[in-house]
Amino acid sequence: MSLFNTQNIRIYNSLSGEKEVFKPLNEGYVGMYVCGPTVYSNVHLGNVRTFMSFDVVFRYLKHLDYKVRYVRNITDAGHLENDADEGEDRIAKKARLESIEPMEVVQRYTVDFHNILNEFNFLPPSIEPTATGHIIEQIEIIKSIIDNGFAYEVNGSVYFDIHKYNASKEYGILSKRKLEDLIHNTRALDGQSDKKNPQDFALWKKAEPQHIMRWPSPWSDGFPGWHLECTAMSTKYLGEQFDIHGGGMDLKFPHHECEIAQAEATNNKSPVNYWMHANMLIMNGKKMAKSTGNFILPNEIFSGDNPHITKAYLPSVARFFMLQAHYRSILDFTNNGLLASEKGFFRLMDAINIIDDLKISSTSSFDVNTWKQKCYDAMNDDFNTPILIATLFDAAKFINQVKDGSATITKEDLELLKQTIETFTFDILGLVNVSKENSGTDKLSGAVEILIKLRKEARLNKNFALSDKIRDELAEVGIQLNDSREGTTFTTS
RNA sequence: GACAAGGUGGCUGAAUGGUUAAGGCGACGGAUUGCAAAUCCGUUAUCUAUGAGUUCGAAUCUCAUCCUUGUCUCCA
Structure with missing residues (x-):
């Protein structure tokens, strides 16, 4: 019997706004897609938080014996710089600024991305496809959407016809927006003559002569639109319908909304059963932004080389800090928070590291089985890592009491306790054990x-x-x- | 401006209708120590932005106001 038969997960589905019992399309198998980074600069710490949330989801589903295919893409074609202007793409722009090849930018920041995630002890996804590797698939989807009457071509570019779509489908179903409101709120755009309506979005853009990243297509030499790659890659590797789609809250509109529209316009099916959105990371109570200096790079946390923190922190400490907040809550990244988490983290590690030295008794003053189920209950409730960590501290306190002689434990219970706390701490939360002691050379x-x-x-x-x-x-x-x-x-x- | 999420103790951060509102940090008390630090144990919110309402009962539901973050335009 697989563990998933005994543990019922409930997931907060952004589509319904409620927690729903998780039931995969195919019993025992889970398909999960998470929107990956655009590799035109160093990975943003908030992006790391999002991926960390889904790393834990991935780890927990695997722990429950699900066969999980986790797809997280690399966006190496760049999103359009600005839908309203010539459609310059971020990666091409960066390449010109630095006088290097676009793929050189992609290579550099892909390596940086993987390095950072390795430091944080992320599990690699099952498939990590790139947008540029799926141009053909994207062109095929555009053809289907045109055939189905939901897109039109103008001057070598192809646009998705939102108004046509909204006549028979519901655009805004995920973000709870209404097309009328969008029309009302759309600002007048100048030089925007190609689109029938400002709400329409590009599926294919004709490249200007100076545009470096370009591919041939039935409509023009150009490049795919900003939302298409995720539809192409998720469909290719997970099917027309799959279980979980994740990403940052900021991607909900328009990106994920457009993904739904594209998939519906292609297959006439809602592509995703459970939409999950991780909330934002802020710093010192304010938005994290390079322009204001309220900013930190992930590797600066490890080196301590940033004015917003007073010391270097282990990757696991930063990981522990982030997992102490629920993924759907805004998290405030502060030095004080990190310091507090560091102490707590070492307290937990110290407790785990003394388990083998505990004295065994003929009775237990702690119900290990009930405690173990509490750990599962926490994760089953929409992956509530803060509750799980609080529960782990219950065990840490008990371990210390046994060491102190004020509590007792049997050999069997000790085995179960050790195995359970290590599974949840290291396999599921993905923390790395460290001993504070004798850390010198x-x-x-x-x-x-x-x-x-x-x-x-x-x-x-x-x-x-x-x-x-x-x-x-x-x-x-x-x-x-x-x-x-x-x-x-x-x-x- | 519109829409979305949220505002909980000294800090951080759980709990979404029902006994004493998790946990971590800090603070305080104790154990330990030659004294400290470290470690361990214990205590620590008559109350959940503000005001009104629904209910036998609300942090949790409704309305209004203020504030924060996100999206609407590149930004994770």
Whole structure:
């Protein structure tokens, strides 16, 4: 019997606005698509948060014995710079600025993206397709949409006819917008003569002579529109209908709305059963933006090289910090929050790392099976990682009590506790175990051990002036001595 | 301006109709220590932006007001 038979997941579906029991189209199999990054610059930390949320979803579904195909694309063709102007694409623009080939930009930032995600201990998706590798598929979809009467060609470009679509379908079904409101709110655009209506969006754009990224098509040498790649790649690898589609809240409109319209216009089917949207990351209570300086790059968290943070943080600490908030809540990225999470993270790790040293008793004062189900309940409830972490701390407290002698545990329960806490902490949350102690190099450890020995002798001789001098001066260079009954260890900061 | 999500303790962040509103950090008290730090244990919101309403009962539903974030235009 597979685990998914005993655990019922409920997912908040953006389409319905409610939590729904998750039932995949094919029992035992899950198809999941997440909109990946546009690789024209370093990956945005908020984007990392979104992908982290879905990394945990992926990990949990796999843990429940589902066979998951997780597709996360790389957008290497660039979205249109501005739908209203010549349709310059972000990657081509960046390439010209830096005088390099477009694919060089793509290569550089794809590598950066993968490096950052590796640091954060992400699982690679099952398929990571690129937009430029699926131009043919995108052209085929455009043909179908034209054949079905929902798109029109003007001067070598093809546009999706929103008004025609809305006559028989519902444009705005995901973002709860009404076409009338959109019309009312659309500003007058100048030089916008090709489209029948301002709400229409491009499926294919004819390339200007100077445009570097271009492909032949029945309509012109050009490039695909901004929303098409996700429809093409999700359909190709997951089918006309699949289970979960995820992305950042900012993509809900128009990107995901257009994906639905494109798929409906092609296959006359709603493409996705469960739409999931991760909320935004802000910093110090404000929007994170390069232009205001309220900004941090992911690798600056690891190096500490950013004015908004006071020290370097382990990737797992940052990961723990983000998972302490629910994916549908706005998360405020602050140095104080990181500091608090760092302490909590090490507290959890310390508890896990002493499990093997615990004394076994003939009875348990803790109901491990009930606690284990609480862990599942947390994740089953729309992947509620903050509740899961709180539950893990229940176990951490119990572990410390056993160590203290104020609680007891049997051999069998200890086995179950250890296995469960490690599964949820490392396999599902994707945290990486670390021991704070003896984190220095071998040579440093040897040198500090000598000082610890000297200090111990001084203390035995009640030469506290000397012992405190050793302790304080080590602290000044960032080496913290930790006394306990068992002896003295040290940590470096 | 329109639409969407949200405003919970010193900070962070869960809980969406029903006993004492999770957890982490901090603070305070205790254990430990020669004294500290580290570690461990315990305590810590008569109350959920503001005002009104629905209900036997609301943080949770409704309305209004204020504020924040997002989208509507490139931005994760």
